[in-house]
Each structure stands twice: as structure tokens, then as C-alpha cells.
Amino acid sequence: MTRDMNLRIATYNVEWFTNLFDRDGRPAFDDRPMRHGQVSAREQAEAIARVMATVDADLILVVEAPDDAVGRYTRVSLEMFAAAFGLRTRACLHGMASTTAQEIALLYDPDRVRVGLSPEPGRHPVPKVHGLSSGDHVFDKPPLEAVVQAGAQDFHLIGVHIKSKITHGETASNMHRLALRNRRKQLAQSLWLRERVEQLLEERKSVILLGDLNDGPGLDEYEEILGQSALEVIAGQLGPGHYLLHDPHARIGTAPTLAQPASARFWSVAEQQYFGAIVDYIMVSGDLCANRPAWRIWHPFDDPACYRDPELRDALLAASDHYPVSLDLVVHAPPESGA
Numbered sequence: 296m297t298r299d300m301n302l303r304i305a306t307y308n309v310e311w312f313t314n315l316f317d318r319d320g321r322p323a324f325d326d327r328p329m330r331h332g333q334v335s336a337r338e339q340a341e342a343i344a345r346v347m348a349t350v351d352a353d354l355i356l357v358v359e360a361p362d363d364a365v366g367r368y369t370r371v372s373l374e375m376f377a378a379a380f381g382l383r384t385r386a387c388l389h390g391m392a393s394t395t396a397q398e399i400a401l402l403y404d405p406d407r408v409r410v411g412l413s414p415e416p417g418r419h420p421v422p423k424v425h426g427l428s429s430g431d432h433v434f435d436k437p438p439l440e441a442v443v444q445a446g447a448q449d450f451h452l453i454g455v456h457i458k459s460k461i462t463h464g465e466t467a468s469n470m471h472r473l474a475l476r477n478r479r480k481q482l483a484q485s486l487w488l489r490e491r492v493e494q495l496l497e498e499r500k501s502v503i504l505l506g507d508l509n510d511g512p513g514l515d516e517y518e519e520i521l522g523q524s525a526l527e528v529i530a531g532q533l534g535p536g537h538y539l540l541h542d543p544h545a546r547i548g549t550a551p552t553l554a555q556p557a558s559a560r561f562w563s564v565a566e567q568q569y570f571g572a573i574v575d576y577i578m579v580s581g582d583l584c585a586n587r588p589a590w591r592i593w594h595p596f597d598d599p600a601c602y603r604d605p606e607l608r609d610a611l612l613a614a615s616d617h618y619p620v621s622l623d624l625v626v627h628a629p630p631e632s633g634a
Contacts, residue, residue, distance in 0.1 A: 298628040302408070302445045305352035306454070306505040306575055308559070308617035313362040313396050315340050315376075320367030322375055334613045342613035344380035349607055350593060350619050353407040354443065355384055356454040358507045358575075358617075360398040363389060369398045377402060388412065391437035399439040399454045399506065413440040413451060434484060438491075443503075447627040450501035450583070453491065457484045457508055457525060481510060485525040492529065492580075496538055502580040504529065504540060507617070509574050530578060540578035543590055544620075558592050559617040577622040586624040593619040 315336055317323045324340040334342070347355060361372035373387040384402040388410050392398065403410050439454035458481040488504070495502050510525035523532075530540045544556045557571030579588060595601050595611040595618070602608055611618055 299625050300446050300628040302354075302624045302626050303350075303352040303621055304354050304356075304452075304503065304505070304577060304624070305350050305619050305621040306356040306358065306507070306577055307347070307350075307619040308358035308456075308507045308575060308615060309343055310359060310615040310617065311397075312343075312357065312359050313372075313398075315343075316361050316367070316372050318367065320361060320369075320372040322372075322379055324379075330613070330616075338613055340376070341380075342610040343615070344376075344382065345607065345610040346593070346614050346619060347382055347384065347402075348380070349604075349610075350621055352384065352619075352621055353445070354401060354403040354410070355619075356439070356452075356505050357400045357402055358397075358454075358456045360389070360400040362396040363392040363398050364396070369400050373400055373402055386410075388439075388441060390439040390441075393436045395435050397436060397456065399436060399456055401439065401441060401452075401454065407445070409444040411442050413442050434487075438488065445624075445626050447629050448501070448586075450503055451495050453488070453502070453504045455488060455504065455506040455508065457481055457488070457506075457510070481525050482523075482528065485510075485528040488529050489531060492531070492540065493538060496580060500580075501582050502540070503577065503583070503622075505577040505620075505622075507575050526576065540580060541584055541588075542576045542578040544573055544592065545576055545578065556592055557594060557597065557618075558620055561616065575617055575620045577620055579622070583624065586626060589623040591621045591623075593621065 310330060314329060315323060322340070324337045325335070327336045328334075329336050329339045357373065360369050361367070363369040369389040369392075370387040374385060376382075377385040377387075382402070383404045383406075386403055386405045388401040388403065389398060390412055401410060435458075436456045441452045441454070443450055443452050458477055492502055492504060508525050508529065526545055530542070530545055531538050544558070555571070556573050558573050558575035560569040560571050562569055575592075577590065592598065593601055593611060595608040601611060
């Protein structure tokens, strides 16, 4: 008789996680103010650990993971963090280093899943997009590609953090130009990712693409200039049905008459208040839709269970400006030894 096991995958953008570690990549959970003075380093670290433990994923894509540079290593920092708080996701996989001090890494439970790096062409040229120079055809945050074995099932995972369109500290005269350039770079990265997804689907791989896309349908006026959102490009909205990637939050985002889900909150200086946006996704290939997928955004106010737990609600707000997104899948358990 075939047994099933439940698998939980999550993506979590932890705002400037690297600032919780010293120049040697060691934990620095002290009383320094963090997150614009809202919490101390110790409070933020404890909040992150509380959130991760409660989400209780078998595998977490950490976006904005600690920096990997001379004398410090993303993998070591995250494994020290997991050990400090007794997290079961105690092993870490990290691919190509970023040039931005914001890495993409996987924390996982080695007792539940096997994870290995897949060839990563993340620094290869991406499709040409009008308005970009050759120097723009590079991922400053290279995608993390991994092969994951969970139970008796294998799938190909692509962790991403693609270019943000937002400009910071710019004059009004420069803001439009830089925002449009960022949007073009984001589109170029999205086109590359879409080509990679199609290549894997041609090879009959099960694919999960997850992370921070910094975009969604109708998020700003630049989508009208360039035709499609990054999300739509990657999901393959215009392609054959069996080539589509699926995430119900992405589908909801295309319906302007419905309330929008949110996976992050951002401070508006002009409005002097927060606003929500859906930018974090877990998209799966069509074959995985047979694995009874169930998505959840761990929003402190919109998710009733999170709201009813005051400690978790406060931790979600203290840990980051993003909230975890999780996906539950049912997979076949491996055959028992000697069976």
C-alpha cells in the first residue's frame, strides 16, 4: 500500500537579514536598533525564529539571506541562526553569491528532504530588451536552482529575487527614467526565467518557482508601457496550458474587481501610512496540481489564525516587511526499508 506524506515549502523575504550578523558572519543579536528603529537586533532575530518555527516548513527559501563575501558565508550564518534557535530547518543550500549583500538560500530539514544544487546559468545573458545595455543582462541576484527529493518525488526548484522597479532617494526628474530602466531590467530577467521554465518543462520536470518577484498585474503604470507584468511573463499566461505555472494568489491578482491579497507591506512617505502588495509567490507546474496543493500567506491581519495569536502576529510585524508564503503538497512517501 502506498503511503503519503505532507510536504510544506515556504518562501520568506527577511528584510536585510544580513544586518543581524557581524562582519565575520557570526550572529550579533544585541540591542542595536533594526528595521528603522522599530525593534532591536535581538527582538528581530527572535521574531524571525518564532515565525519560522510556527510556519514549520520542511524547506524555506530565504530571500535577502545574509551576505556571502570575503570572510563570511551565507550557509554558515544561516546554519548558526538555525542552531541558535533550535529550528529543524538546520541545513542550508546556497548557490551563486549576489553582488548586493542580499542572498538567496534554502534552509531545509535534512531528515525530510534531500536537496542538491542544479547547474545555475543565472549569470548568463538574458533576452535583449530595448533600452537596456549589455551590462544590464546580468542577474545581480542569481536565481538559486536546486533539485529536491521529497519522499518518492523529485522536483526542480528555482528560487528568485528579481529586480525591483522602486527607486530610492532620487529627484523627480530622475525617478521616471530610473524606474523605467529598472522595469526593463526586471522584464529581461523575467523573460530569462520563462525560457528556463520552458526548458525544464520540455524535459518533463516538475517545477516550483518561488520567491520575491517584486511585481504583479496592475501594480504600476510601467506594465502598460511594456505590455505585461513580470508575473505574467514567468507564469506563461499566453502559452500552452501545460506550460503554465500556477499560484492562486497570482490569479486573484489579475481580477481588479476582487480584493487583493498581500504578502508585504511598504511605507509610503507621501501618505504616511503602510500599503500592502502581493509580490511573493510559489508557482508550480501543472503536474503538481495533482498533489493537492494548498497555499497560504501568513498575514498578521488577513489570516484569521495569525491574527488570533498575538505573539505570532507581533512576530510577523517585527521580523520583516514581508510575510511568509507557504505551499503544502501531498507526496508519496519512500518505500519502507525491507518492504
